[in-house]
Amino acid sequence: MEWKQTLRDSPAAAVIFASTLVAVMGVSLISPALPAVQEAWDISESEASLLLSAFTLPGIFLTLPIGLLADRIGRKPILIPALIIFGISGGSIIIISDFTLILVLGAIQGAASSAIVMLTVTLLGDLFTGEQRRVLIGTNAAILAAGAAGYPLLGGALATLAWSAPFACFLLAVLVAVPGITLLEEPNRAGTNSNSSIREFLTGPTAMTPFAILYLAIFGIFVILYGAQLTAVPFLLANEYQLSSAGIGLLLGLPAVTMGMTAMQGDHVLHVFTSFQSIALGFVSYGIGLAVVAIADSIYVVTGALLLFGLGQGLAEPITDTALNERAPDEFRGSIMSIRTSVLRLGTTIGPPLSVGAAAVFGYRRTLLISGSGAFIIGATWFIIRRS
Secondary structure: HHHHHHHHHHHHHHHHHHHHHHHHHHOOOHHHHHHHHHHHHOOOOOHHHHHHHHHHHHHHHHHHHHHHHHHOOOOHHHHHHHHHHHHHHHHHHHHHOHHHHHHHHHHHHHHHHHHHHEEEEEEEHHHOOHHHHHHHHHHHHHHHHHHHHHHHHHHHHHHHOOOOOOHHHHHHHHHHHHHHHHOOOOOOOOOOOOOOHHHHOOOOOOHHHOOOOHHHHHHHHHHHHHHHHHHHHHHHHHOOOOOOOOHHHHHHHHHHHHHHHOOHHHHHHHHOOHHHHHHHHHHHHHHHHHHHHOOEEEEEEEOHHHHHHHHHHHHHHHHHHHHHHHHHOOHHHHHHHHHHHHHHHHHHHHHHHHHHHHHHHHHHHHHHHHHHHHHHHHHHHHHHHHHH
16 A cells, blocks of 8 residues: 555654554543543533543644744644653643643643644645645544544543543653654755745635635534534433443444544545535534434444444545645645644534533433534535535
8 A cells, every 4th residue: 555655665654643643542532431530520521521621722722823833943843842741741640639730731731732633734745745645644534543443442441440540541642752853854845935924825816715614614523523422422322321431432432443444545535526525425424423323222223323423534534634735835734734723623622512511401312413413414515515
């Protein structure tokens, strides 16, 4: 496969993929442990969900300045420290006995995670072009999916030992940073104008509508992912199916299986559909999957629906990254991808409390049904518009 050849030729790609695998720990490792956290600290579901919100909130405000800085001083001087901060702040939580301080450390870790998430995709756009870039972005998404599949199972299993046990895994980020110091190459920026202002790009001749649509799609993707799948579904499984943290982790990892398989085929998908049509189909798949989870009365039906949800994730998420990278001028790629990550973090921050708040009024089943119906309508409408 082309990506295997790339790994042999470019050790930097291996560092990028390892960084992605570390960054995805932030939520997927902790999500199945939320019921255990709630019980250990004797707090409400809303308070437990603050662990996810604290992690995602800083990225809304800090990612754009980080992206602007990365366009000025380079990618490597930011990525390596971000990996170290991510590992130390997250790993330190295991020795903390104050929940407020845990949220503070989670916020610091989340800021570092935002930088990692933004820079990995940016570096793939910097270092590779054309079909190779599309394949590697799809591979990066598949690796993210592999982590998202395994981490919930690991996090759920560790949470059965102690609520804090999953946080020890974050220290692995430091192990990624060490070889990254020598193996990660800085992109050649000789042909770009580092003094250019992002304002010049925003006010220039490039059409902004595609970027706005892609950012809106990213926002919707992560509101659904973090609000519906990673927050509402765990509580539904715990409350109505009486699953343990380990069982919840196993089911939450299933969507990543179909996501990874789909993401690896992203280049082939884009030969059949446009990027916008592919994203729209992803929302349709989200909608059907969530609606089926909402009305299911069997854990086996829920399992199938979550696999369908992952299909939607594989269609929507990596293709938005590919579309943004292909449209971004080299000198502004860090800034453009940082806006993507800020929007992503906004969605991940709003999603959990929005889902829990809606569930307090409607219940988790009805909340998932509403979310699924909305995603289906948006996706189907947009697909029809783009075909007309």
